[in-house]
Amino acid sequence: MFYISMFFQYISQYIKTRLQYRADIFVEFFSDLLSQAINLVFILVVFGHTDLLGGWSRDEIIFIYGFFLVPFAVFSAFFNIWDFNDRYIVKGELDRILTRPIHSLFQIILERIELEALLGAITGLAVMFYAGSRLGLEMHWYDPFLFIVFVIGGALVYGGVFVMIACISFWADARMSLMPMMYNISNYGRYPVNIYNKLIRFMLTWVLPFAFVGVYPAAFFLGKREWFWYSFLTPVIGVVFFVLSVRLWNQGVTKYRGAGN
């Protein structure tokens, strides 16, 4: 209960501070929109030269991209920890976090929340509806519920992987820039995994399961039966990776020694 009330207090505080600088929100939203538009332009231009990409049509790829944007938006809103090492370990901010009465990871998530990233979900939904209507997809009564489950699963996959990467800084002192690398790898998950070779497909499914953020869950709504099994695995993988990451975090925090004065 305490955690929930903390959550809402931080959110209301956050909204107040953000509304001070409205222009910033607008600019950020616009630049997000631009980078999404550019990814779409890439898909459109590529399909000017081919009809199928590994057996998937243009609208299906666009649909996958639209789906991907939704869990990604949820992830970016709540797991803004890409500069964890710099901000909390090198500068010693974690000292302060550890004195707080709630779980340290939860405290960091609350502090670094970035709700405006959720606007990306709206773009994602719009893209999905556009592609879906062109494909003539039908909505079933259970689709919205499964959609929410898959989105949460996907966001947890992302969250789990990134929390684990952040945990590395508890053990290794060296300044690591693994985070941008992960962002790059995660781009793989936006395209159908069957275009990659076996090794990469295995990696994207079981090691860095970014395929569960884009193509696998989206395949369910596209009615691709051969991938259904993977689609339904999405929430499982999400929960497993997230629980693992929290465990790793709890281990790592005990190794934290502060950064001097």
Add this chain to the structure above:
Amino acid sequence: MDKYFEMIRIRFLMMLAYRTNYYTGILIYSINIGAYYFLWSAIYGSKEHIVGLSMTQMTTYVAVSWMARAFYFNNLDREMAVEIMDGRVAIELIRPYNYLGMKTMQGLGEGVFRLFFFSAPGLIIVYFIFPIQFTWDPSVWGLFAISILLSFLINTELNLLTGITTFFLYNNSGLIRAKRVVIDLFSGLLLPISFFPGWAQEVMKFLPFQGISYFPSMIVTKGFSHHQALEAILQQFVWVILLFLPIQLLWYFAKKQLIIQGG
């Protein structure tokens, strides 16, 4: 002139000191090349050629354009924004050098470092992993060298231009991000300009972006004839000069209305 060379050297040594970033950098670039390699092989499917490029040429294009990016890419816009926002630029301005020139030299130091320790070994690694074909014609490599030097200048000028806007906008992180994604697409890094529909290609002829990545990469993959290559280099050169004017103009006004907060 000496002090500018010294700046290149210092940046070079600084890069040498922070090596972990650079190891992960090689990995990031290999991953990107890998991703686009698979994507392109799926796009090519059973096709031999798309708009005059074979699959091997396309793979080479992807590898070269990413490795060339390591040379011309820099974060000068972000560095400038930080220096302007926290007021450090005041000290930079009273130092006995041209601030923008010095920034360019720092970028060059970074670029030269990555060219030797990043692009060159990276290309060799990529050469063994992916089916890439390099030409051994020295004249092609000579033209390529001139061309990426000009790409560096164009890209740096665009960065300086974006950086200077901080004087007027105060917070331009959105603009910096937007500029980066626009350059990735319209410079031909993600896909060759010749893949775009005709009208878009016409529009891009009037923009400086294709001089950043498309021209040098096309020169190495031999997608350009000798004549076309020379024309491309000339066009890059014209852009280098054209972009110089708005920088000087904006810089002049920026210095006039500069307000340092705090101190």
